[in-house]
Amino acid sequence: xxxxxxxxxxxxxxxxxxxxxxxxxxxxxxxxxxxxxxxxxxxxxxxxxxxxxxxxxxxxxxxxxxxxxxxxxxxxxxxxxxxxxxxxxxxxxxxxxxxxxxxxxxxxxxxxxxxxxxxxxxxxxxxxxxxxxxxxxxxxxxxxxxxxxxxxxxxxxxxxxxxxxxxxxxxxxxxxxxxxxxxxxxxxxxxxxxxxxxxxxxxxxxxxxxxxxxxxxxxxxxxxxxxxxxxxxxxxxxxxxxxxxxxxxxxxxxxxxxxxxxxxxxxxxxxxxxxxxxxxxxxxxxxxxxxxxxxxxxxxxxxxxxxxxxxxxxxxxxxxxxxxxxxxxxxxxxxxxxxxxxxxxxxxxxxxxxxxxxxxxxxxxxxxxxxxxxxxxxxxxxxxxxxx
Amino acid sequence: xxxxxxxxxxxxxxxxxxxxxxxxxxxxxxxxxxxxxxxxxxxxxxxxxxxxxxxxxxxxxxxxxxxxxxxxxxxxxxxxxxxxxxxxxxxxxxxxxxxxxxxxxxxxxxxxxxxxxxxxxxxxxxxxxxxxxxxxxxxxxxxxxxxxxxxxxxxxxxxxxxxxxxxxxxxxxxxxxxxxxxxxxxxxxxxxxxxxxxxxxxxxxxxxxxxxxxxxxxxxxxx
Amino acid sequence: xxxxxxxxxxxxxxxxxxxxxxxxxxxxxxxxxxxxxxxxxxxxxxxxxxxxxxxxxxxxxxxxxxxxxxxxxxxxxxxxxxxxxxxxxxxxxxxxxxxxxxxxxxxxxxxxxxxxxxxxxxxxxxxxxxxxxxxxxxxxxxxxxxxxxxxxxxxx
Numbered sequence: 001x002x003x004x005x006x007x008x009x010x011x012x013x014x015x016x017x018x019x020x021x022x023x024x025x026x027x028x029x030x031x032x033x034x035x036x037x038x039x040x041x042x043x044x045x046x047x048x049x050x051x052x053x054x055x056x057x058x059x060x061x062x063x064x065x066x067x068x069x070x071x072x073x074x075x076x077x078x079x080x081x082x083x084x085x086x087x088x089x090x091x092x093x094x095x096x097x098x099x100x101x102x103x104x105x106x107x108x109x110x111x112x113x114x115x116x117x118x119x120x121x122x123x124x125x126x127x128x129x130x131x132x133x134x135x136x137x138x139x140x141x142x143x144x145x146x147x148x149x150x151x152x153x154x155x156x157x158x159x160x161x162x163x164x165x166x167x168x169x170x171x172x173x174x175x176x177x178x179x180x181x182x183x184x185x186x187x188x189x190x191x192x193x194x195x196x197x198x199x200x201x202x203x204x205x206x207x208x209x210x211x212x213x214x215x216x217x218x219x220x221x222x223x224x225x226x227x228x229x230x231x232x233x234x235x236x237x238x239x240x241x242x243x244x245x246x247x248x249x250x251x252x253x254x255x256x257x258x259x260x261x262x263x264x265x266x267x268x269x270x271x272x273x274x275x276x277x278x279x280x281x282x283x284x285x286x287x288x289x290x291x292x293x294x295x296x297x298x299x300x301x302x303x304x305x306x307x308x309x310x311x312x313x314x315x316x317x318x319x320x321x322x323x324x325x326x327x328x329x330x331x332x333x334x335x336x337x338x339x340x341x342x343x344x345x346x347x348x349x350x351x352x353x354x355x356x357x358x359x360x361x362x363x364x365x366x367x368x369x370x371x372x373x374x375x376x377x378x379x380x381x382x383x384x385x386x387x388x
Numbered sequence: 389x390x391x392x393x394x395x396x397x398x399x400x401x402x403x404x405x406x407x408x409x410x411x412x413x414x415x416x417x418x419x420x421x422x423x424x425x426x427x428x429x430x431x432x433x434x435x436x437x438x439x440x441x442x443x444x445x446x447x448x449x450x451x452x453x454x455x456x457x458x459x460x461x462x463x464x465x466x467x468x469x470x471x472x473x474x475x476x477x478x479x480x481x482x483x484x485x486x487x488x489x490x491x492x493x494x495x496x497x498x499x500x501x502x503x504x505x506x507x508x509x510x511x512x513x514x515x516x517x518x519x520x521x522x523x524x525x526x527x528x529x530x531x532x533x534x535x536x537x538x539x540x541x542x543x544x545x546x547x548x549x550x551x552x553x554x555x556x557x558x559x560x561x562x563x564x565x566x567x568x569x570x571x572x573x574x575x576x577x578x579x580x581x582x583x584x585x586x587x588x589x590x591x592x593x594x595x596x597x598x599x600x601x602x603x604x605x606x607x608x609x610x611x
Numbered sequence: 612x613x614x615x616x617x618x619x620x621x622x623x624x625x626x627x628x629x630x631x632x633x634x635x636x637x638x639x640x641x642x643x644x645x646x647x648x649x650x651x652x653x654x655x656x657x658x659x660x661x662x663x664x665x666x667x668x669x670x671x672x673x674x675x676x677x678x679x680x681x682x683x684x685x686x687x688x689x690x691x692x693x694x695x696x697x698x699x700x701x702x703x704x705x706x707x708x709x710x711x712x713x714x715x716x717x718x719x720x721x722x723x724x725x726x727x728x729x730x731x732x733x734x735x736x737x738x739x740x741x742x743x744x745x746x747x748x749x750x751x752x753x754x755x756x757x758x759x760x761x762x763x764x765x766x767x
Contacts, residue, residue, distance in 0.1 A: 027526050030476050030505035034483065035523060055743035056523040057480055060556030062728075063752055063759045067555070076552055082481035126484070129491075150491035157488075168484055168577050230689065233667040233717035246666075246689045322685065322696065335683070337673060350669040350685075358720045384480060387743055521763055522745050555760045557752055558744065 020048065025372070027056045033130070033376060034383035038360075040372065047372060050364045052357065057387040065347040070096050070314040073344075075171030080332075080349055081385045082169060083126055086119035087327035088385075089173040092347070094254060095323035095336035096175045100316040107300040108177035109256040114293040115163075115172060116325070117286040118156055118190070121197060123328040124279050125153040128204065131276075131377035135217050145204060152200055155193045162186060175314050177303025187294050194287045201283050208276075218272040222363050222375035225270060232362065233355040236330025237282065238379060241275035243268040248326035259296070260289045272378040282328075312342040322350075329353050329380055351385035462595075468511075469594035471500040472539070472587075475510035477530065479517025482544035485577040486516040494580035496587065507533040512590070513567070514583075518546035518553055519560040531567045539594070541586055542569045545576045552576065614642055617662050617693055624657055625650060641694035648682075648699045652709040652735070655684070655697065659714055664688045664695050667717035672729045674755045679703035680729060684711060684718070701731070710735035728753035 025038040035056035041049035061080060065073055077092045078085035090112065097104060104112075129149035136142020157167045164170040164180055172179055208214045224234070229242045239246055247264040249257045265281035267274035305314065316338040324333035330352030339345040356379050364372055447453040478486055490496055490503050504510045507530045519527060531540065542563050545551035550561035563569060570593060573586035625646060646654045658664040670684035680701045687694050701708055710733035711718035722733045723742040730751035733739060741748060750757055 027523060028475075028477055028507075028530055035479055055741075055745070056520060056526070057518065058520055058522065058558045058743040059480075059518050059553040060558050060752070060759065063757075064553065064556055067759055079481055079552070083484060130487075147492045150488060151493065154488070154493045167488075167579055169481055227665075228716070230665045231667060231716045233669070233715070244689060251689070251692055252694075331668070333669065335669070335671065335685075346673050348669070348671045354720065355669070355717060358717060362716070557757070557759060557761045557763065 019043070023369075033381055036357075036376075036381065036383060036386075038372070040369070042369065045368050047367055047369060048365050050361045050372075052360055054357065054383070054386050057383045059384075059388065061349060061388040062347055065344055067343065069311045069342040070175050070316060070344070071308050071311045071342075074173050074175075075169065077334075078169045078171070079384055080351060080388055081327060081329065081353070081382050083382050084119050084123040084328045085169050086115045086172060087325050087332055089170070090116060090255075090325045091323050091332045091334035091349075092336070093173040093175050094325065095321045095334040095347075096314070096316050096338070096344075098321035098323055099319040099336060099338045100175070100314075102176050103304050104177055104255070105301045105304055106256065106298045108302045108304075110293050110297050111178050111182065111302065112173065112255050113257060113260070114190075114290055114297075115160075115178075117289045117293070118159065118194075120286045120328045121194070121283060122153050122156040122160075124283055125149040125156075125197075127279065127328070127377075127380045129153075131374075131380070132208070134373045134377045135214070145207065148200070148204065152197050155196065159186070159190055159193060162189070174303060174305075174308075175316075176305030177301070179303075181302045187297070190290065190294060194290055198284070198287050201280065205280060215273065217371075217374050218276060218378070219269075221272045221367065221371050222378060223270045224359060224363055228359065228362055229270075232359045234330065234359050235352055235355065236327065237275050237278040238330065238356055238359070240264065240266050241278045242270040248324055248331060252324070254323075254325065260292050262289050272374055275378045315340065315342050316344075324350070327352055329382065329385070330356060332385070349385070349388050351388060353381040353383070353385040354388075357381050357386055465595050468537070469591040472512045472591070472594070473502050473504045473510045474512040474514050475507045475530065475534065476503045476505050477513050477515060477527075479515070479519065479523065480546065482516035482547070482577040485580060486514055486543065486583065489580040489583045494584060496584070499587065499591070501587070507531075508535065510534055511537070512539050512541065514541045514543050515547040515563045515567075515569075516543040516577075518551060519563045519566060520558050521560060522558070524560050524566050527563070528566050539570045539590060540567050541571045541573060541590060543573045543575075543583060543586070544578055545574060548572050548574060613691070614693065617642060617695070620661060621657075624661075625654060641696060643696045643698065645698045645700070648701055648705075648708055651682070651697075651699050652711060652714060655686070655711050655714040658686050658695055658697070662688060662693065662695065663690065664693060667711075667715035670711065670718055670721040670725065672725045672731055672753075674729065674753065675700075676755050677703060679705060680731060682708050682725065682731065684721075686715070706731045708733055712736050727751070730754065 021042045023040045023042055025040060027035040027037045037053040037056065039051040039053065040047050059079070061076070064076065068076065074089045074093055077089045081088040126149065129146035132145035133142040136144070160170065161167050163182060163186060164172045224238060224242045226242045226244055229239050229244060243266060245264060245266045248254070250264050262285040265278045265285070267277050318338060318340045320335070320337040322333055322335045324331050331350065332352050333350030335348040335350065336344055337346040360375070360379065364375060367375065444457055447456055488494060501512070511534070513531055513534065515527065531538070542548050546553060547563045550559050553559045554561055560566060571586045571590045573583055575582050621644060644654070664686040666687040666689050668685040668687055670682070673681045673683060675681060678700070682699050682701065684697045685694065686697070699708070706729070708731055710722055712722065713735060719736070720742060722736055723739060725731050726733065726739050727741040727743050728751055740746065744752070750761065
């Protein structure tokens with residue numbers, strides 16, 4: 001294109017989309033969700049294509065599980081969904097118990113439920129904090145909810161530390177029951193903690209719900225239709241936010257969940273705001289379940305197997321089972337094939353975040369770049385589960 | 389966007405080059421021994437520039453000149469250690485503990501550490517989580533983008549040595565096979581208290597940082 | 612759609628399928644159906660349209676050493692609680708299988724992972740390339756012939 005001097009040319013700008021930009025949202029980016037690479041194809045500010053590259057945290061869980069015994073693996077299992085480590089171990093241990101037809105005592109089942117629900121609250125607090133930080137900016141207003149939510153989460157992690165000894169990754173679940181019992185005074189501390197959290201959730205809702213900026217960033221963003229949700233296989237708050245009334249704790253109850261009364265929140269919007277509403281109601285329902293669990297906690301042993309003296313003590317006979325758990329992100333499943341020895345023959349993790357993330361290439365095109373961050377936050381992936 | 393100039397082509401298509409990631413340089417390296425020798429040499433930016441060297445020589449030629457540079461060193465090191473900006477580089481579970489360290493209860497901002505997303509503006513890389521073979525070139529690229537002087541803290545057993553996943557086929561057995569590390573923080577994951585301990589040890593190291601071309605030895609008081 | 616109804620329907624349509632009911636507590640009530648590889652896609656379509664299993668849970672593979680590979684997929688009917696595990700045995704030495712992507716969109720990433728880990732090529736998959744490992748990785752790790760600590764230079 002040449003412009004001659006002394007010759008006026010009229011230049012018209014044309015945004016007919018003839019130019020596409022490939023932008024990399026690389027494995028290191030401040031959205032704080034982990035190592036995820038999205039190669040975005042942009043037309044202007046609108047995303048027209050997403051190529052999701054994962055695998056930056058592939059830690060060979062499935063191959064390693066064939067070399068580790070049933071006693072050794074649960075604490076490694078907690079590193080798949082590391083934000084909700086209790087529910088990660090739950091699936092593996094349940095699968096081994098299903099094949100070996102190992103009974104779990106009632107007290108252990110209730111302890112498992114209490115731990116899993118406390119973990120759900122802690123995980124949702126982290127989700128809320130990081131999602132709001134993504135949308136608001138780390139040095140701007142976004143850090144407000146993040147710092148408040150982490151303050152609440154630390155109180156729950158204190159409870160876990162007094163129960164198990166670790167803050168984030170536990171080895172609490174064991175084939176046959178749980179590894180530790182609750183110490184004296186733990187039940188009262190737990191009740192006090194969840195009372196405080198119950199009240200503070202109300203404060204967060206008050207900060208966010210009627211906030212026009214929050215609504216502008218979350219309403220009608222990232223709509224997942226019901227048909228797409230079922231076809232791709234997403235689960236958890238994403239599925240319930242799209243109108244499907246499905247919760248494993250209600251539809252296929254495990255570990256005495258049928259003894260507890262709670263409601264399953266379902267929203268029909270399918271957008272980020274609906275998923276946010278589902279998770280906020282799940283906070284309250286988990287608090288209800290914990291209160292019921294602590295009130296009705298039966299006495300008895302915490303494990304049906306004797307204490308471990310050697311790592312190869314637990315042998316599971318030949319068989320296979322698929323055990324699934326309703327984690328904070330959806331259906332966490334463990335497909336286990338046992339061959340009679342102390343180590344599994346094959347173990348497959350059905351990671352909730354792997355299936356949840358697969359929906360991104362279907363819903364992101366059409367949104368702006370800023371919405372990508374909001375959608376990713378509301379999908380809430382944890383890359384230990386995605387890459388295993 | 390196309391500029392339509394009447395009389396010229398109806399649309400000028402500007403195609404940006406499709407970014408290609410260059411092949412990792414280890415393809416040119418014969419074996420691991422050569423790779424480790426490459427990494428044992430310190431980055432050149434640790435040494436001061438020729439201009440600065442001639443300036444300090446000039447100062448030292450005056451009586452009492454050494455006192456000036458020592459006090460200046462101490463002042464600069466104090467400024468450097470009190471404002472270490474880590475690049476947000478969370479990989480796995482340790483990242484959650486790192487976030488907890490940066491958050492309400494264990495606040496590191498009181499130590500002057502502001503987590504900063506851009507590596508070009510940061511001093512410290514806290515490698516928190518397992519380094520996989522797919523991620524290692526990205527990690528090296530981010531580390532290369534950080535300006536000198538820079539430090540690296542290896543957080544957690546996965547970054548120290550591969551951790552519980554050491555025997556996996558896709559896991560790098562420790563981030564010190566990729567970048568030079570100053571402080572190793574053990575744990576799986578290390579609780580925020582441990583990470584704070586590691587960061588304070590790093591601040592002690594920085595206090596002894598001298599622009600003489602060699603990194604300081606670990607704090608001799610810690611044994 | 613109860614399990615008995617499903618079993619009857621499957622027996623009518625796919626006579627050569629072996630159906631085994633499972634009633635272990637962890638898996639819930641479910642059916643495990645083994646079909647020959649040629650019927651893989653048509654059985655999936657039957658499960659989605661007739662049995663109402665519209666939820667695609669996962670799809671994976673198992674390496675049975677001398678007996679060859681086996682591809683497993685699980686689909687659910689969320690309304691009635693029917694959990695259907697479909698299996699197909701590819702013979703020894705065979706690593707091709709029809710793809711489920713035309714039927715369930717969720718099979719996309721799951722089958723890419725099976726290809727990545729086992730080397731199974733899915734016919735009809737729109738974009739079969741490695742998903743978890745780098746594109747130039749050599750070998751398929753979850754095969755029993757691949758050692759867990761296979762070194763990868765230079766990160767030996």
